[in-house]
Amino acid sequence: MSDRTNLPVYAPLGVGRLQGDRTFPAAAKIALADGQLRSNLRSATATIRAKRANVVGEVADWEELRRAGEAIKASTMASLDTLLIELERNVVANGGAVHWARDAAEANRIVTGLVQATGAKQVVKVKSMVTQEIGLNEALAAAGIEAFETDLAELIIQLGHDEPSHILVPAIHRNRAQIREIFLQEMPGVDRSISDEPAVLAGEARRYLRKKFLETKVAISGANFAVADTGTLTVVESEGNGRMCLTLPDTLITVMGIEKLVPTWTDLEVFFQLLPRSSTGERMNPYTSTWTGVTPGDGPQSFHLVLLDNGRTATLADEVGRQALHCIRCSACLNVCPVYERTGGHAYGSTYPGPIGAILSPQLTGLTGDGVNDSLPYASTLCGACFDVCPVRIDIPSILVDLRARHVEAAKAASRIPSGERLAMAGVGWAMAGEKRWQLAQRGAGVLRHSTRRTTIRRLPWPLSRWTASRDLAKPPVQTFRQWWATEHEDPS
Amino acid sequence: MTQLDHNEVTAPRITAALFATCLADTMFPDVAKATVTVLERLGVRVEFPQAQTCCGQMHINSGYQRDALALIEHFVETFEQYEHIVLPSASCAGSIRHQHGMVARRLGKPALAARADAIARRTREFSEFLTDVLKVTDVDAYFPHRVTYHPTCHSLRMLHVGDKPLRLLRAVRGIELIELPAADQCCGFGGTFAVKNADTSTAMLADKMANVLGTKAEICSAADASCLMHIGGGLSRLTSGVRTMHLAEILASTESGETHGVSVRPSRQTSNPGSGNDV
Amino acid sequence: MTISARDEVLARIRSAIVTAVSPDVPRDYRAGAAADVELLVDRLVDYRAIVHRCAPAGIAGAIIEAADAAGIDRLFAPPGLDPAWQPSDRHVSIDDGTLTATDLDGNDVGVITTCSVAICETGTIVLDGGPGQGRRLLTLVPDHHICIVLPEQVVGAVPDAFRRLDPRRPLTWISGPSATSDIELKRVEGVHGPRHLVVIIVEHVPGSNSAP
Numbered sequence: 006m007s008d009r010t011n012l013p014v015y016a017p018l019g020v021g022r023l024q025g026d027r028t029f030p031a032a033a034k035i036a037l038a039d040g041q042l043r044s045n046l047r048s049a050t051a052t053i054r055a056k057r058a059n060v061v062g063e064v065a066d067w068e069e070l071r072r073a074g075e076a077i078k079a080s081t082m083a084s085l086d087t088l089l090i091e092l093e094r095n096v097v098a099n100g101g102a103v104h105w106a107r108d109a110a111e112a113n114r115i116v117t118g119l120v121q122a123t124g125a126k127q128v129v130k131v132k133s134m135v136t137q138e139i140g141l142n143e144a145l146a147a148a149g150i151e152a153f154e155t156d157l158a159e160l161i162i163q164l165g166h167d168e169p170s171h172i173l174v175p176a177i178h179r180n181r182a183q184i185r186e187i188f189l190q191e192m193p194g195v196d197r198s199i200s201d202e203p204a205v206l207a208g209e210a211r212r213y214l215r216k217k218f219l220e221t222k223v224a225i226s227g228a229n230f231a232v233a234d235t236g237t238l239t240v241v242e243s244e245g246n247g248r249m250c251l252t253l254p255d256t257l258i259t260v261m262g263i264e265k266l267v268p269t270w271t272d273l274e275v276f277f278q279l280l281p282r283s284s285t286g287e288r289m290n291p292y293t294s295t296w297t298g299v300t301p302g303d304g305p306q307s308f309h310l311v312l313l314d315n316g317r318t319a320t321l322a323d324e325v326g327r328q329a330l331h332c333i334r335c336s337a338c339l340n341v342c343p344v345y346e347r348t349g350g351h352a353y354g355s356t357y358p359g360p361i362g363a364i365l366s367p368q369l370t371g372l373t374g375d376g377v378n379d380s381l382p383y384a385s386t387l388c389g390a391c392f393d394v395c396p397v398r399i400d401i402p403s404i405l406v407d408l409r410a411r412h413v414e415a416a417k418a419a420s421r422i423p424s425g426e427r428l429a430m431a432g433v434g435w436a437m438a439g440e441k442r443w444q445l446a447q448r449g450a451g452v453l454r455h456s457t458r459r460t461t462i463r464r465l466p467w468p469l470s471r472w473t474a475s476r477d478l479a480k481p482p483v484q485t486f487r488q489w490w491a492t493e494h495e496d497p498s
Numbered sequence: 499m500t501q502l503d504h505n506e507v508t509a510p511r512i513t514a515a516l517f518a519t520c521l522a523d524t525m526f527p528d529v530a531k532a533t534v535t536v537l538e539r540l541g542v543r544v545e546f547p548q549a550q551t552c553c554g555q556m557h558i559n560s561g562y563q564r565d566a567l568a569l570i571e572h573f574v575e576t577f578e579q580y581e582h583i584v585l586p587s588a589s590c591a592g593s594i595r596h597q598h599g600m601v602a603r604r605l606g607k608p609a610l611a612a613r614a615d616a617i618a619r620r621t622r623e624f625s626e627f628l629t630d631v632l633k634v635t636d637v638d639a640y641f642p643h644r645v646t647y648h649p650t651c652h653s654l655r656m657l658h659v660g661d662k663p664l665r666l667l668r669a670v671r672g673i674e675l676i677e678l679p680a681a682d683q684c685c686g687f688g689g690t691f692a693v694k695n696a697d698t699s700t701a702m703l704a705d706k707m708a709n710v711l712g713t714k715a716e717i718c719s720a721a722d723a724s725c726l727m728h729i730g731g732g733l734s735r736l737t738s739g740v741r742t743m744h745l746a747e748i749l750a751s752t753e754s755g756e757t758h759g760v761s762v763r764p765s766r767q768t769s770n771p772g773s774g775n776d777v
Numbered sequence: 778m779t780i781s782a783r784d785e786v787l788a789r790i791r792s793a794i795v796t797a798v799s800p801d802v803p804r805d806y807r808a809g810a811a812a813d814v815e816l817l818v819d820r821l822v823d824y825r826a827i828v829h830r831c832a833p834a835g836i837a838g839a840i841i842e843a844a845d846a847a848g849i850d851r852l853f854a855p856p857g858l859d860p861a862w863q864p865s866d867r868h869v870s871i872d873d874g875t876l877t878a879t880d881l882d883g884n885d886v887g888v889i890t891t892c893s894v895a896i897c898e899t900g901t902i903v904l905d906g907g908p909g910q911g912r913r914l915l916t917l918v919p920d921h922h923i924c925i926v927l928p929e930q931v932v933g934a935v936p937d938a939f940r941r942l943d944p945r946r947p948l949t950w951i952s953g954p955s956a957t958s959d960i961e962l963k964r965v966e967g968v969h970g971p972r973h974l975v976v977i978i979v980e981h982v983p984g985s986n987s988a989p
Binding site for chain 2: 029030033034037043325343344347348383384385386387388389390392393403406407409410411412413414426427430431433434435437438439440443447450461463468469471472474475476477478479481482484485486487489490494
């Protein structure tokens, strides 16, 4: 048994949504061809970037808050076992129940069982990434339980039989005309005369969902934070659908990744400042709810907390990569990422898109050397914009570089037959490790001069054809710098 | 060892080892020549350690850390004896400063990591060396052309050079410097990213080129030959007439046009950095 | 022997964190700020809340003004709300613990409460379910929320609020009316929570009987 627990246990594939069905470059190619998507993404990311920069700029101690946030999360990870036990004790002491799930399938079984025990056939849901990660709605549906998403964007996604494409604004890839169309096609009892004005569409969603809130007895939420020393849970939101779900039903089931913990109540003062400004670019989001267990006479009288691993302990075991667990899901890294801005979230294939997804998804599922998620760490130019905006200073570029190394090492271990890239890298590396060999290689490159009479090279064989498809390549010069230096600067004797 | 030449009468002369970078050495020698021109004009004694090859950045960023380790070791041995190391590339400087020690440590070579860290502290990108070590912003250059400057990701976010390159450019006589919109956005190069994610890279490049062309500049400049190879390759494909020049090439230009064999006159013919002696 | 999920996850964590070090947390961020009512008003208005300012004796009048302007026909309040604030010529139903969400649902329904803390820098009002604040559904289902903020409830910054609040109580942090930006990032006020937030800021009056 002890041997087993020492090996990292990754999230199982085939349940939930942590890996897509095609590699990032293949999925990106499809997204890049969608002009509507690209123009929506461009204006959306630019708008949120500007809002964020504005409200972050007015906080004089922003860097101090970032460093505090980083350290609180790192110290949380260092004693995660004892803090989770403390959280459990405090939740139970305040009338809640705590359940533990090794993976997505187990979490789904637990939640389904809890809903079935109430006899409910319907649940309302607060926007929650972790329940998307584990595929909870599908699991509930298989048990004959209908789950209603209540966040406006999630409702649009659910009605449109679609997938979210952004952490914060999941329906960012849809415009108002498309949303109106989805409502007309899919929303029961819709007013068929509605226009595509955002206020009108939001009003129609309010009307539709209010009925659900008033009649549904079970709610399912995620959590933005949990506080170990008090047992307090937190949901941060804008629309009030979260408050509805956390207040009106008789039973509340909260599913939470084990990393979403902070040690003390006052630690939250740091994150309540970092999160809204980084996320929506607001000084504070419209609504935040905190609750501790059950409050007699106020809100759900039955509360269950499900603590989920699903690959998180495997991530935690990596000294470099464990920082990814510090993420507070603000999505600032998405909005500044030049890759995300062009491809959108679907290209990442996982619940977690953008730069954070590129380091989180492959760590949760594991790098196998040939898996789809193996392509994610390469979906970055390492431009560094994500680190600069991260409210908890996750060094995403360094983790990407580390994951690439882990991937190459995994591929090497998996196959004794080296890939063309591996041979080329080894060959170039060997040549560059000695000056004589390198000079010979430089002469070899010079041969390219004679490949064309033009001043630039316009066509190269695969894989460099992927460069010359859209870009010329300069021809190597007549003389390398080192040859010139030898004639100009070196003493001929 | 210190190579400072202490002299009672004149200011001590600084000796700097030039790391040309494998890309400039092999493909864009004019960038390295221009670096030498500027440094020598400012009284620096430039040495070119012949054993130098590559910093290993491409290997590190592509996941081939074990192959990079030999390059890091070679770099350390080649440059360890120098007080000042200067190079015309922000991304290679970033790799030397932020990655060499990290890779050596990861692969269980703490002694090599310590040596690499010590070299990292003495390694400066070209514009940093001019402004921080030599304390100059006016290098007596003359360049009567319309120029826009792409600050490059690793200049901005790894090295934090801020406006140092722009301060150097503003001091150039005759230059017309046009601000590049969305300057801090990546051009889409990213080393092997440009090939592995060619479609996304091309989309990023298209936006960068649109911003460059919008400035109506004759020249797009940067502190990195690799980004310029990418932007220049795209501009060339568009036959846009805009050419790319490394920051050092602009700073090397003077009224007399005398530099180390560099043609400073921008030609109508579009080409990549340092194409002067290619024409 | 089967190991429980709890024990297995905890065992995985323990083996994963063997190499983890716990850093000291730097606490050199601002511990708080001076209360600044003008800033609070600015922030509330920025969220498009309706702000009234009055002396203590003017509270009832401000409530009537707000209710009339908004077309509120039915007014509710939690137990413990100061009777002196309640307008004498309007009926205000006090929650006896049996009100349901259906009772409170309607575009003509308003609720009057006070708060636990108001944060100037962020324009945030925090309710803790205490006297004059009531059960959470009371300030959630009605379309109008009228909140009375007393001078002693006003604090400068977020950390100030944390020192005053009791995490064992259910807390609701409100910064402007319910809003969404989910459609083309266009801000729409009022989705599920009250679509209208009226904040009555009670001015500090030196001495007690200087009514306007």
